[in-house]
Amino acid sequence: MAVRARLIDPATAEILDDGLALWFPAPHSFTGEDVVELHLHGGAAAIATAARVLGGLTGSRHKFRLAEPGEFSRRAFENGKMDLTEAEGLADLVDAETEAQRRQARRQMAGELGDLYERWRAALIGALAHFEAEIDFAEEDIPPDLHKRAVDEVRAIACEIAAHLDDRRRGEILRGGVSVAIVGPPNAGKSSLLNRLARRDAAIVSATAGTTRDVIEIHLDLAGFPVVLADTAGLRLSADDIEQEGVRRAKVRAEEADLKLAVFDGAVWPARDAATEVLIDADTICVVNKIDLVAVPVAPLIGVSAKTGMGLDALEAALAEAVRARFQPTAAPALTRARHRDALIECQAAFGRFLAAQDTALKTGTPELAAEDLRLGARALGRITGRVDVEEILGRIFAEFCIGK
Numbered sequence: 001m002a003v004r005a006r007l008i009d010p011a012t013a014e015i016l017d018d019g020l021a022l023w024f025p026a027p028h029s030f031t032g033e034d035v036v037e038l039h040l041h042g043g044a045a046a047i048a049t050a051a052r053v054l055g056g057l058t059g060s061r062h063k064f065r066l067a068e069p070g071e072f073s074r075r076a077f078e079n080g081k082m083d084l085t086e087a088e089g090l091a092d093l094v095d096a097e098t099e100a101q102r103r104q105a106r107r108q109m110a111g112e113l114g115d116l117y118e119r120w121r122a123a124l125i126g127a128l129a130h131f132e133a134e135i136d137f138a139e140e141d142i143p144p145d146l147h148k149r150a151v152d153e154v155r156a157i158a159c160e161i162a163a164h165l166d167d168r169r170r171g172e173i174l175r176g177g178v179s180v181a182i183v184g185p186p187n188a189g190k191s192s193l194l195n196r197l198a199r200r201d202a203a204i205v206s207a208t209a210g211t212t213r214d215v216i217e218i219h220l221d222l223a224g225f226p227v228v229l230a231d232t233a234g235l236r237l238s239a240d241d242i243e244q245e246g247v248r249r250a251k252v253r254a255e256e257a258d259l260k261l262a263v264f265d266g267a268v269w270p271a272r273d274a275a276t277e278v279l280i281d282a283d284t285i286c287v288v289n290k291i292d293l294v295a296v297p298v299a300p301l302i303g304v305s306a307k308t309g310m311g312l313d314a315l316e317a318a319l320a321e322a323v324r325a326r327f328q329p330t331a332a333p334a335l336t337r338a339r340h341r342d343a344l345i346e347c348q349a350a351f352g353r354f355l356a357a358q359d360t361a362l363k364t365g366t367p368e369l370a371a372e373d374l375r376l377g378a379r380a381l382g383r384i385t386g387r388v389d390v391e392e393i394l395g396r397i398f399a400e401f402c403i404g405k
Helices: 044-055 071-078 084-095 099-109 112-136 146-165 170-176 190-198 241-256 312-327 338-356 358-364 368-385 391-401
Strands: 002-008 015-024 035-039 178-183 216-222 225-231 259-265 284-289
Touching: 015 044, 071 084, 084 099, 084 112, 084 368, 099 112, 099 170, 099 225, 112 146, 112 368, 146 338, 170 178, 170 225, 170 312, 178 190, 178 241, 178 312, 190 216, 190 225, 190 259, 190 284, 190 312, 216 312, 225 312, 259 312, 284 312, 338 358, 338 368
Parallel strands: 178 225, 178 259, 259 284
Antiparallel strands: 002 015, 015 035, 216 225
16 A cells, blocks of 8 residues: 655654655565555655654654665565575676576576475475385385385486586576686787777777786676676787786686687788687687788688777677577576585485485385485575475375374
């Protein structure tokens, strides 16, 4: 419900503002609590005065203070309105700078990632319930195939998690930006090319070889994808200690980059720089700069002129296609954070121990250790979404097997 309201200082009867008051009763608000929103005129003085008056109110059971960073989202999580992955998706949505980041964050905020992890966890709890029943209620009439069914369930989940982890860190990279390193010999025009792609003078351009000593980064929105483009030092042997360090950093950056632009000097084409060729792999786009000076064809490499802008559209299209091919969102939700990956790796390790121990458990009839590995795997999954509940296991045992009627 929204109503127009005058805000009045109870101490002085002064009218502070004329705005809207919105009432969100629990449990349907964002946090799951009773919430009132005051929509005021946006001036800093009006907001500061309202906050001051609210903070100074006495004689009420309510105490008002400014919210801590993330407090509303935390309250929503604590009241069961969202899980941790959805809260992280909300944070990513706030920080999203490109369309691809927005889409990924929106999917996570909508619960797609959390639903996937919860499906695995629920299946794992079911398998664990079978083991707990076998351990604690061995005298009861337990179906003899429960053990095999539980093992098959865990093996299927383990395969899904392995496929989920084998994603080349697509979701994590999309959150932070696709790293693209520009590499090549001195004076090939790498800095000029960076400036052309950035559409501003981000790097110093000089005819003097070795001008670029350190890595220079710019952030681009390329066809809706976030790209961190890095200009690096020219690759060559040098007696200058500072330039040597720049070359070392260039090579490190090239090794760590998701994609590389290998730039060759068109002024000496078709001669190709050996130090640059060593860095070429499947994630490299090869470019010949200064094609306004080239007398012979450069195909299949992409020819550009950072000076005139010739060929820049083709280069941007090729770079956008390379990024899209590697980081285009898929039907399955993407793993977006290192903490998710760490928990899944821990879960995977527990599954490995569980599956490796099955022959021993079947022969000795002591499945307690195997059940403990399942429990550790379930806890690792639960930490991702923030839902860890031992009582669920007991609930499943008594609900499914009707033990102790």
